Amino acid sequence: MKSKSQNSKVYIEIVKQLREMIAADGLKTGDKIPSERELSERLIVGRSSVREALRALELLGLIETRRGEGTFIRDFQGNQLVQLLSTFILQDEKARRDVKETKYCIEMDCLRLILQKDPRFKLEEIYKLAKEAEMNDDEFFHHLIQLADNHLILRIWAILKDYYHSQDFEKEIARPEEYRALLDALVAGNEELAIEKYKELRKMSKS
Template structure:
């Protein structure tokens, strides 16, 4: 209905009665659905004014849903592997799209005393310029951190080797350095 009616953030949605008639369901069902949407932060009710669509561009709905999806034990085991696959694909994309500025940015980051793996790969995945890949990666990274299943400590030299491969536009060297960084077999 939101798409069909062309509603956007800040627009008022129809009343419970109108929704009930339009959707051909009982008002209690509509009320329950609206309450759930409000709890998720997708709509807001203003007393005496009505119910309005909130700006949910940066909403955490995907992260919330991932909490339920990742309850399965097999899915939990696959999270790290999937995160690594996304990072490797992001490295491939980065090689195709990189420029002097992106390499300079990574070099500057590696020149600092503190290297944090998530921050380093955040730059890589963002510069790979695939928004969906980035969103999925953030969820997986956050999940790994929350579960304490992030990889073991890496050293500055490991990231420097990765950067060398990127600078040379050498996908094979880059991915080899990545596998070494993550302590992965060549199967992945």
């Protein structure tokens, strides 16, 4: 059985192959791409791996799936993010650590954006999540990042989150009161306290 690290390398390679295939076939914005089954046969990889790669491209806004119609190219030529991710991230141990650091930086920047946009009236739903005995960290931060109202940041965070989970980092779980403390700081409009509570939640050093 392949390790998660091996699977992640296969996943990145598929994204690269998809990019090359789209360029070689001369596909452009609005064109339909082959089905999962066809891509699996053409690239000689499992359908589950193809599905993951397509999901990454969709999160980046490069393709879109229309129910009953198929999957279509969006702005592929104008977006270099997939190339950046597929040729840089996870190529060495430092890059692997950079995934974690970048994910955390994005989350902290989103806290600052939230405070700039002052969506305190929308935090009630997230408070309900914070009452759970075991908080789903991904769900919690997905809701928070949505409040930052920046779709590109949300897409980048989602991709980094998937890479993060593929690399056997320790599962991120904080106590419900730690999540609530972060929310309290946001409601209070206190950026310094919000960042402090975030670092405590992530068990980051205060230096």
